[in-house]
Amino acid sequence: MATSNDIKNGTVIKDSGQLWSVVEFQHVKPGKGGAFVRTKQKNIVSGKIIDKTYNAGAKIETATVxxxxxxxxxxxxxxxxxxxxxxxxxxxxxxxxxxxxxxxxxxxxxxxxxxxxxxxxxxxLPASVILEVTYTEPGLQGDRSTGGTKPAKVETGYEIQVPLFLETGTKVKIDTRTGDYLGRVND
The missing domain is CATH 2.40.50.140 (Nucleic acid-binding proteins)
Known part of the structure; x- marks a missing residue:
């Protein structure tokens, strides 16, 4: 059994049957009263973020991930x-x-x-992946990279927004955290 003094970034705490990963922590020693540990925790399964405070030396249950x-x-x-x-x-x-x-x-x-x-x-997942555009409306003459965007379906079936000049068959780099188009990839 660990104590709140052992909390560090990345520590996984088991609380109420759920697993929480410590994103931020701060040991606080006010001039008056007892010390405590203020944490920001992310639920490993749902991604929900909460703030939680522990008294100094309080027993916590850690989990190994x-x-x-x-x-x-x-x-x-x-x-x-x-x-x-x-x-x-x-x-x-x-x-x-x-x-x-x-x-x-x-x-x-x-x-x-x-x-x-x-x-x-x-x-x-990796920060970005390279996927091929399987369908998008054809670009028109004069479409430039600084213009607007259009929907395009990639080989996994996911639909992203790409610049107007991209055509079917083009390989694109996609950010897996946001789903944003990052650029064209030349073979």
Missing amino acids: DRRDFQYLYKDGADFVFMDLSDYDQLTVPAVVVGDGENYMLENLNVQIGMHEGEPLYIE
């Missing part, structure tokens, strides 16, 4: 199958855990999966 490298293999119904790159075991991850990551995942994509007691908690 193991981050391991996996490779995405295929979609099996509503679930996703990944291969552990260290021992080649396969892991089936429910769609709820994958979330919006599905929009950016092609077969053989390397990801990190956070695991707690053998259960997958979250999937961490």
Whole structure:
């Protein structure tokens, strides 16, 4: 059992049956009264952020979250199958855990999966991925990169906004955190 004095950024705390990762912490010693630890915590599953304060020396329950490298293999119904790159075991991850990551995942994509007691908690994708545009309206003569945008469907089925000059078959770089178009990729 740890105490509030052991809290650091990245510490995973088990509270009310849920796992919270410490994003920020501050040890405070006011002139009057007892010391305390002020934290900002992010729920590992839902992403919700809360502020929580602990008295100095208060007992807290920490949890171990193991981050391991996996490779995405295929979609099996509503679930996703990944291969552990260290021992080649396969892991089936429910769609709820994958979330919006599905929009950016092609077969053989390397990801990190956070695991707690053998259960997958979250999937961490690379910061950006390269996908091919499978359909977009044709660009018109005179369309420039500083102009507007148009919708384009990429090979995962996800729709993004791209500059007017892009055509079907173009490979684009996409930010996996925001879903924004980052640029064109030349082969």
